[in-house]
Amino acid sequence: MIERTFLFITFNENERIAFLKKLHNRKEETFHNGIVVTNGRFGKYDVVHFHSPYQGNESQMPVMNAIQIIKPDAVILVGIACGANVNKKDQHIGDVLISKNVIDYDFHKDNNGKIEQRGIIVPSGNTLYGLFSQHAFKWKEKYKLAYHCGDIISSTVLLNNPEKKKEIFDAFCDNPKGYEMEGISTFRICRNANITEWIIVKGISDFGDGNKKDEYQVIASENAVSLCQYVFSQEGLKYVPKVWESSENHDTCKIVIHQVSGDILSENAKKPDFGKNNTFGNVTINF
Numbered sequence: 001m002i003e004r005t006f007l008f009i010t011f012n013e014n015e016r017i018a019f020l021k022k023l024h025n026r027k028e029e030t031f032h033n034g035i036v037v038t039n040g041r042f043g044k045y046d047v048v049h050f051h052s053p054y055q056g057n058e059s060q061m062p063v064m065n066a067i068q069i070i071k072p073d074a075v076i077l078v079g080i081a082c083g084a085n086v087n088k089k090d091q092h093i094g095d096v097l098i099s100k101n102v103i104d105y106d107f108h109k110d111n112n113g114k115i116e117q118r119g120i121i122v123p124s125g126n127t128l129y130g131l132f133s134q135h136a137f138k139w140k141e142k143y144k145l146a147y148h149c150g151d152i153i154s155s156t157v158l159l160n161n162p163e164k165k166k167e168i169f170d171a172f173c174d175n176p177k178g179y180e181m182e183g184i185s186t187f188r189i190c191r192n193a194n195i196t197e198w199i200i201v202k203g204i205s206d207f208g209d210g211n212k213k214d215e216y217q218v219i220a221s222e223n224a225v226s227l228c229q230y231v232f233s234q235e236g237l238k239y240v241p242k243v244w245e246s247s248e249n250h251d252t253c254k255i256v257i258h259q260v261s262g263d264i265l266s267e268n269a270k271k272p273d274f275g276k277n278n279t280f281g282n283v284t285i286n287f
Contacts, residue, residue, distance in 0.1 A: 007072035015079030018221035043232030074197035081202035099200035125197030154183035
């Protein structure tokens, strides 16, 4: 069976520490453009870890370089995020968010103080979301931890203001589960590389209400990594589509485009993507 290449990306030092604790048989590799990755065994699978030296908007170039070098079939962002709702008390520090869809908040219109959303809403990978959402239930039962599947807002702005948070979340009627900073830019990089299997798995370290505490980042990161390790200890990841196929001389790579009938896609994958009336399904990509 052809091996899949799984790339885990972290952006915060606590995220990196938590992931490397669970990565066995570690071996570092250094490439051009200052890209350093760590190969290792995570659960039942060989994976690659890349830690971006930058967060938010500044992370785009190193992430793009890492993806071009590693050529992954799937990308997982693991770490910390802002939870959605303090008042309802149905989320707590350390709960893990699993992205069903990711919402681009940065592209919006401020119409006399009223925010009108103009950004794209994109689905996570069909296979990855299916596996994470299914196995998370068993993970919850085993470790007595909590998770929340749903939409996650992504913006390059670091959120730690209750008024700004209310403004952002009030712009959406689908009750997003959280907020983070690197997802939408990573999606665009994955899209350009024809990688459709990607997902955000991040623990809640704060609620964007002005009460951030660094010590909460540790437990949030560790819980997110715990869920990832549980999923990667199960079967099923062999069904992730193979994207990259090396040529005989390994000097170049070609992209294998997998056509999937729209009739068998989940409701998650049928949601509109970038542009009008575009969905993940039968896709034509021009190079």
